[in-house]
Amino acid sequence: MTDLSHLREDFPILSREVNGHPLVYLDSAATTQKPIQVLDAVDAFYRTENANVHRGAYTLSAEATDAYEGARAKVASFINASSPNEIVFSRGATSSLNHIAYGWGLNHLSEGDRVVLTVMEHHSNVVPWQLVARHKGIELVYLTMDDRYEVDLSGLDDLIDERVKIISVSGMSNVTGTLGPVRTMVEAARSVGALVVVDGAQLVPHSPTDVQDLDADFLVFSGHKMLAPTGIGAMWGKPERLEEMEPTEGGGEMIADVGLYESRWAPVPQKFEAGTPPIAQAVGFGAAVDYLTAVGMETVRDHEQEITGYAMKRLAEVPDLIVYGPSDPENRGGAVSFSLADIHAHDIATILDQHGIEVRAGHHCAKPLMRHLQVPATARASFYLYNTTDEVDSLVDGLFDARSLFGLDS
Amino acid sequence: MSSLDELYRQVILDHYRNPRRRGSLTGPHIHAEGLNPSCGDEFSLDLQIEDGVITDAAIQGQGCSISQASGSMMTDVIVGKTIDEARELTATFKLMMGIDVGDDPLDPDRPGAVLGDLEALQGVKKFPVRIKCADLPWTTLTDALDQA
Structure with a gap:
């Protein structure tokens, strides 16, 4: 048995009691506990480096920007992305999926197009597509689950045709633990030129992830399910997919120039990060992937x-x-x-x-x-x-x- | 008795496993449905009301022992009561659960306020997250009575 019990000392909350008994925390699929290394990183940022990012011409802002962008580089490296610019920081997997549904789906899908999902998807990989369907008249098609709790691929060949534009699938079910058939989906999608979105909320925290090997178009995940603070997550996308996506939120930080009636966007990934981002949370995210990398x-x-x-x-x-x-x-x-x-x-x-x-x-x-x-x-x-x-x-x-x-x- | 023994009294488990008046009414009736979206508990209630008196009731639903037993015990006490008496019972039950019912304190000894088996649900008070389970049938009852 791989003994990691020495790591428990890093998690202060694990030494508390609940209802007179030692806490036994068995809900990490909902959110994970935080090690002192993450808590310290967030605390140290606020104590010593706090300033807004990407705007000040002063030392503290430059340091905060380095910390924020450094976290992006760490997260990129954690999933073997080619460049930190392939990582868009978001509020989490849910907001990442909404970015994709609106930013890509709303601008590239039209009536009669199909989005393929599975019956095991979390609501966050169902409802955004339903919202796009209301606007664009697209059709949602579901793969079901067999009696061994695996995604049923028996009808896949009949399902995949030119109408399919996106296949969005969970890497791992938060209910059954079923691993999504990502590789099969990628092959099927390539045969008709569809995109593959992988909901990695339950996958990335729990196993080695290599986006080069995965070869999907998008991968989304949440920081708080992998030791990081709440309010931060990521959307990884292939550079060409991120380029052809429209922003879903407008505001500061995401523009190159703003006129009275028209504006131009900042380059990816800033294009998708309107407003002041969750800077300290990103720093915590960086510390979390450092921690996980050190454990292996x-x-x-x-x-x-x-x-x-x-x-x-x-x-x-x-x-x-x-x-x-x-x-x-x-x-x-x-x-x-x-x-x-x-x-x-x-x-x-x-x-x-x-x-x-x-x-x-x-x-x-x-x-x-x-x-x-x-x-x-x-x-x-x-x-x-x-x-x-x-x-x-x-x-x-x-x-x-x-x-x-x-x-x-x- | 431990808090858990107090929560899961025998009478509660009996109503959970053998709910009274389960089903639906066929004659003219009022229908109301309640749902706790956070936990998925569902409760539906049919009431037959004649001349201001609840003459029959039927329940359906799915959920935890507390919500389903509360509903079963509720139908036991409301049949035969007037609409006003059923509202008084509702207020009495909610007060027992520590739920705010506004600034109209009720006389606990008045007729119609006898909770009977429902008093077994007092143990729920020690489990604040479960109070809404016990209350679901009663909010559904209020919706039904408002239609009468």
Whole structure:
């Protein structure tokens, strides 16, 4: 087992108690905890370098700009982008997907065009396309999920034709942990000249990512799901895609020149970063990718596969527990959704919370997938580099307590 | 008794697993639906009202034990009550849950304010995030009564 328990000391919150028990944080698919290295970087920025970026002719502004642009370079390098200019900072994966839907979709799609999605997409990769569809009369087409919780590709050949302009797919489901068939999507898209957008919100934080190898057109991800502060995320795009995209927000920072009736845009990536950006958050994002790089993303992935495998094994010991997701821990991510007998997910979450164990309960912002799975809600435990097998054991003990409270045999 | 034992009383689990008056009404009735978008709990209510008296009720929905048991227990107490009495019960229940019902304190001993089994839901008060679960059927009831 890859032992990363020494890293827990870096995360101050992990030493607190919840409801009289040591915190067992199993909701990293929602947001991750922050190491002291990230907290210190944000704090140090505000204490020693804070100024607005890209405008002052004074030393402090130049230092702040270096810090902000330095973070962009770190994030670019983390996913092996060719240049920092391929990274647009955004509020997170959701705002990145909205940038793409509006900035590219609204300007390049027309009536009858198709956008292919999967039934496992997060609402953030569904609703922006629905909004574009209202304006442009495009058609949304969905790939479904088979009974092994994999995206069903059996009808793909029939689906892909000249009408398809965009395929937008999650790299990893935040509900089932299913890995999206990104490579297959890229090949299919190339055959008809469509673009591929990868929602990497659950993928980039958990495994090595190489955009050269991925060969998609866009990759989006959120900082806060990979140890960074909230309010910062990224949109990576191929340079030609970013060039042909229109800005979705106008304002300061994103212009080259402004007249009374017409303006010209700043070069990419500033073209997409109107207004004062989340500077300190970007600095924190840079520190987060430094931290993950130092641990090693292969190590992060190996640890997560091991802990997910251990969790699947232990959860199988709980009677009447159903895991909704692929069974092979090496072919899935660390988001493990489950139901337990007739105990509703919210009741499970309340009971676990009384044990200090924090899990998510509900529809996970993936209502189309919940309808497909025919469950109103699931409980979800999700893991990251700071989680331990002891915490999985606590989870299982808590689930047995839930059975007992609901009058079920242990 | 631990907070959890207080929350998941036997009577609550009984109503959760064996909800009373589950289904829908076929005759003339009022229909209202409630939804907690953050957690996905759903509750729908049919009420038959004759001469200002609730003569029948039916519920459907899906959600946690607290929301569904609260709804089941609610139908047990509102059938046979007048609209005004049902509103008083609603206020009494919300006060028990610590929900603000405005500046009209009710006399807890007045007729129509006997909550019966519903008092088992008092344990929910210790779980602030779950109060809205217990309250969902009652906000739905208010919507229905407003249509009467």
